[in-house]
Amino acid sequence: MIPRVFIILFSLFFTFSFAQKKKKARDLLAEIHQYPHGGINKDFKPVPLQKRLTRFPFDKAVKVKIISYNLNFIGSAVPYLPKPPVHIQSDSISLKKYYENFKKPVALENLIKDINHKDIQESKTLTLTEISELSDVLYNTCKKYYIAYTSKNGCFFPRNAILFYDEDDNVFAYFEICFECLGIESFPKEMMDPIETCEFLYPDLKKFFKSKGLTTEYVSKK
Structure with a gap:
């Protein structure tokens, strides 16, 4: 008898807890819908x-x-470097100097x-x-x-x-x-x-x- 009563009480407690959680979830959703992101805060008081x-x-x-x-x-993790002039593209020394002197962020x-x-x-x-x-x-x-x-x-x-x-x-x-x-x-x-x-x-x-x-x-x- 005692185990059966315990099971009934546990079931009632579980049902009540689940119902309370659902109510809290509904209340939270209602609050979110009541105060949508970006809505004007009517209770706003500026910090002096x-x-x-x-x-x-x-x-x-x-x-x-x-x-x-x-x-x-131009914003980038790797800054954009324009293509060097044609006359120095084949000259490794001039090419290195070109990139060394190029201003970086x-x-x-x-x-x-x-x-x-x-x-x-x-x-x-x-x-x-x-x-x-x-x-x-x-x-x-x-x-x-x-x-x-x-x-x-x-x-x-x-x-x-x-x-x-x-x-x-x-x-x-x-x-x-x-x-x-x-x-x-x-x-x-x-x-x-x-x-x-x-x-x-x-x-x-x-x-x-x-x-x-x-x-x-x-x-x-x-």
Whole structure:
């Protein structure tokens, strides 16, 4: 008798648990449909300026600069090198010299190490008002929307960056941005929450860069 009662109770418990899980799944689906990805977040409250500027790296920065670089290179893991002139194609020495002298894309970390920053093509040091505007774009844009997921493209060929300088005028942190691939990476790593790097960030951030006179995409050499 006891085993039979136990089996009945177990069956009832299992049925109840399964029903609860189905209810939770239905509730979750209903919530997703109620708040679709990219929908306006009616409960959005912007992070105030004072709180934004207490976040690293803004809290440690004496100067903030935005820059453009690698504007004349087609984005690729292996940079495109044009075919050498016909008259040197059969001359191994001239051919080697041609490729050695050909200008190559620069990595941001190497650009920063160069004290002259000679590979920076465009730059602007931001005023306090512009820093406020930038931090608002970075930390408030994605929170205006319901974000169900974030995605990352395979390509990443950054042409723009945000540099943060310490009191010795050294870059201690940066964001590098690829507007063509919709990607942002940072040093140190993970300075922004993944949700803050949603696809809705890039149009506003691109608009900010352009409003300060910086180019954000490939520029063909004439």
